Amino acid sequence: MEGMKELLLNGAMAHAKISDIAMALMGLFAFSAIVQRLTNKGPMMWPIMGIIPTLFFHVHRIYDWTTEVLISCGGTFTYRGMWMGGAHGSMTVDPSNIEYMLKTRFSNFPKGWYYRERFSDLLGDGIFNADDAIWKEQRRVATLEMHSSRFINYSAKTIQDLVHNKLLKLIEKLAKSNDRINLQEVFLRFTFDNICTAAFGVDPGCLALHLPRVPFAKAFEEATELTLFRFMVPPFVWKLMKFFNIGSEKRLKEAVRVVHEFAEKTVVDRRVEWRKFGGLDDRSDLLSRLIEAQEGMNDRFSDKFLKDFCISFILAGRDTSSVALSWFFWLLHTHTHVERQILCEITEIINNMRGVKDMSDVVFGVDELKKMDYLQAALSESLRLYPSVPIDFKEALEDDIFPDGTPVYKGDRVIYSIFSMARCEAIWGKDCMEFKPERWMRDGQFATESQFKYPVFNAGPRLCVGKKFAYMQMKMVAASILLRYSVSVVEGQDVVPKMTTTLYMKNGMLVTFKPRVFPSSNPPVFTA
Template identity: 65%
Template sequence: MEREPTTATNFLFSATQWMYIHSSLWDVSLALLGLFVFRCINERLTNKGPMLWPVLGILPTMFLHINDMYNFVTRALSRAGGTFHHKGMWMGGAYGIATADPSNVAYMLKTNFKNFPKGKYFRDRFRDLLGDGIFNADDELWREQRQVVKAEMHSSRFIEHSLQTMQDLLHQKLLKLTEKLVKSGDSFDLQEVLLRFTFDNICTAAFGVDPGCLALDFPEVPFAKAFEKATELTLFRFLIPPFIWKPMKFFGIGYEKALKEAVGIVHDFAEKTVKGRRDEARKHGSLCHQSDLLSRLIEIENTGQGKKLQFPDKYFRDLCVNFILAGRDTTSVALAWFFWLVHSNPEVENRILREINDILSLRETQTKNEIIFTMEELNKMVYLHAALSESLRLYPSVPIEMKEVAEDDVLPDGSIVKKGARVFYCIFSMGRMDSIWGQNCLEFKPERWIRDGKFVSENQFNYAVFNAGPRLCLGKKFAYMQMKMVAASILLRYSVKVIEGHDASPKMTTTLYMKNGLLVTLMPRLVNV
C-alpha cells in the first residue's frame, strides 16, 4: 500500500492538532492546580488548625516543625479554640482530632471511658516493646492487671520497701556520685545522672535487682541505652503509614531492624530478671522475705491467691518493661526540668530551702551527710510539692496521650469523632492555656498550688499529668516521694548551676527528654541545720 505523500495541508493539520492537545493538557493542569489550591485553602479555613495537604495530610506540616513540635501544636490549638481535626497520609488510615479542652479530656477519661480505649492503632505500634503489659492493654486484660498491681503497690509493705530502697540508693550511690563530680569541678549531664538513679530505683523497688547504673565509674548500661532507643524508634510508627513500616519490619530493614535489636536487648534483661526471681522462689520455696513488686506477685501465684491470673513468664516480662518505662523516664525527666526551672527562678529556690531548713530545725543537730529525710518530713514539704507540680504543669513527662474511638461520638465541645478516629489530648498544651491557668500560664509560680499554707490539688482533667479517671497513675505517690527526696537532698547540699548558653529544649519522643541533656555544675552549699 502506497503511503500518502506529506503535504503542507497535512503538516498544518498535525501542528494544529498538536497545539490543541497541548492547550487541553495545559487547561487540565491549571484546573488541577486550582483544585489543589482550593483544597488547601478550604482545609485551612474549615479546620482552623495546621495545614492538611492533599494526599500527605498533616505530615508535611509536622515535619516542618519537628524541632519545635510541642510549642507548634500548642499555638495551633490556641488558634483553633482548643481543638482541631487532623488526618495522615492517604491510605495510612490516620484521622481524628487533637484537643486541649478539659471537658473533652474528662469525657474521654471518665464520662464515656469505655468508648475511648488505647485502641488497636496504639497497641500495634507498641506491642513489640510493651507486649500486653498494663500500659498497652485495654478492657478486661487491663482491668485484671491493674487490680492485682494496685493492691500490692498501695500496701504499706511496698510503700515502706520503696522508701527504704530510695533512701539507700540516694545516700549510698547518688550523693557519693555527685560528691565525686563536685570535686572534679567538671560539668556533667544531670538528666543522665537522674535517669541512672531512677532506673536503678525502679529495678530495685519493683524487681529486687540493682543494675548498678550509678556506680562511681559511670558504667555503660546496654539495657538503658537500648530502652531509650526502642521508645524513640517506636515513635516513627506513629509518623509513617503501616503500609511502609510493616513491610520494613517484615524484611528487617531500616529503622525497624534497629528497633528489633533494641527491643531484643530490653526483653533479654527483663526475661533474665524474671528467671532469676523464679529460680530464687524455687530454691527457697517462698519469696515471703522479699518486698519488691515482682516477688509479691510471684508469691501470690505460688500461694494460690491469683485465682483469675496465672502469671506466665511473658506476663512478668511485660510487667517489668512497662514499669521501667513508667518509673525510669517519667520522674527523672520531671526532675531535670524542675532543676532547670529552679535555676532560672532563684526566689523559688530560696523558698524551698527555707521550708527544708524549717523542717530540719525540729531535729537534733546533725551534719548534712547524716540527713536522711523521713516520710513524715517529706509530707511536710508543701512548697516543694507545689514547685514540682508546677514544673510538671509546664513540662509534663508524657506530653501527649492518645485514645481511639470505639464508636461514633460527639465530644462536649461539639467535635464529631468517627469510629476508628484517633484523639490526641495534648497535656503539654493544656499547661499553657490561659483559659485553664490564667494570663500568667507561662510563668513558673508554685504559689498557684497553695491556699492558706496547704497544697491544693487541681482538677485532674485540667492537670492530666498523671493521667485521670480509671487510668489514674498507680505510681503517683511513689513518684512524688522520689522527686521530693531527690530534690530536697540535692538542693540542701548543692547549688545547681546550668551551664551558660545551654539549650534546654524538648526532644521529640514519647517522654519529654531534654534534647541536649541538662549540663550543670554543682557548688557545695553551706548548711545550717
C-alpha cells in the first residue's frame, strides 16, 4: 500500500514538472511573439517556425497581403523561415534597393544555388537558370542574334503568319458558333507555337482549329508546374521523392524526358541539315543562326548548350506574353474608353496604309506596330498592375547593406515584389491603383520609366533581351483582334491571380467574340 502511494506521489510530481515545463515554454513562446511584434515592423515571426505560419494564414491572398505589409513597414522588411532551415533574408519594393541589387552590386546578387538547383533538371545551364561566365556567354549570344535585323524580320513574319493563319481563324470559328473560350488557354497555345517557331524553327501546332493536345507542349507545361512545386515544399521532401522516384518527382522526370528528347532531336537534326546542305541560309530561327555562326569552329556550341539555351528561351517567352495579354483584355473589359482610344490609334494608322480595301487586307508590319504608342502604353500599364512575374529574388554572396539601411547577410534570399510596387503610392502616386495608360504618354508618344521603378522586364545587366520581341508579339495580337472583334468577358467569373511564379489567372478567363461593326467609311474611322 505504501509503495502504491509513493508511486502515485512520484507520478504526480513528474506530471507537475512536465506541466511547469510546458507552461514555461508557452510563456517563452508568447513573450517572444510579443517582443517580435514590438520590435519588428514586418510580418509576424513565430518562435521556431519563423514566417511560415503567417504565410499559411494569408496564402489565399498572398500578393495583396504582401503588398499591405510592405506598405505598412515602409517598403522593406526582414524575415526568417523555420529554425535550422537556413531560410532568411528580406523583402523590398524600394527602387533604390532594387537598383543596388540588380545593377550597382550586381555581382553580389546572382540567382543563386537555391533557385538554380530547383530548375536544374528542366533548364540545365540555360540562360534563365545560369550565373557568372555561363550566363555572360549566353547573354552575349542572345543579344547579338535577337537584335539582328534578320531575326527581327523573321520574328515579325512568323507572328504575322501565326496570327492571321491560325489565331484569327480560330476566333472566327468561335465567333460564328458563339462559343465561350478560355482566353488564357488560347494565348498560352499561341505563344507556345510562336516561341517554338522563333527558337527552334518548329511549329508544334498547338493552335490548330480543333485545339489538339500536343505531347511536347503538355510535357513542357507539366515540367514547369512540377518544378515550381519544389519551391513550395522543404528541400528534404522533394529530394527524398526524387531519390525514390515517386509522386511529383516521378512525373517531373517523365515530363523533362519528353521535353529534352524533343529539344535534343531538333538540335541534332538541324546539325545534320547544315552538313547536308552546306548551310542554313534559308532558316532564321535562333537555333539555326547559332549553328550557322559556330558550325565548323573549334569552340562551337555543344548540343547541350544549344538545347539548354532554347528551352530557357521557350520558358521565358511562353508564359509571360500569354499571361500579359490575358490581363490586358481583362482590364479593357472594364475600361472601354481605353479600348476606344486604342481603336482610334489603330484606324489612324490604317488610314495611312496603302492597298487596304477591306478589313481582311489589314496586316500590321513592324513599321505600323512601332507607331502604336498608346497601345504600347496600355500594355505597359497592364503589365505594371499585373506583372507576368509578380515576384523575383536574388541570393547574397556576401554581407552587404541596402541604401535604405537594411542589412543583408551572406546567404540571404532577397525578394522584390513587382506586383506590390505598382500598388505603392510612394512609387507611382495616389492614382497607383488606376489602370491609366496616359501615365506612359509624353507629348503624344510613349515614354519609358526607370527599369528599377518598373522591373517588369528585369533590370540592369539582366534586362530581358526579348523585350522588343515581346512588345511586337503583344501589339500584333492585340491590334489584330481588337480591329476585328469585340471581346466580352463572361459575367460572374472570379478572375484572380494564381499563386505561382507566373501571374496566371487562377481559372483562366472565359470570353466570347463578336465581330466588330464599323461605320460605313472604309477604312473604318473611330472617334475617342
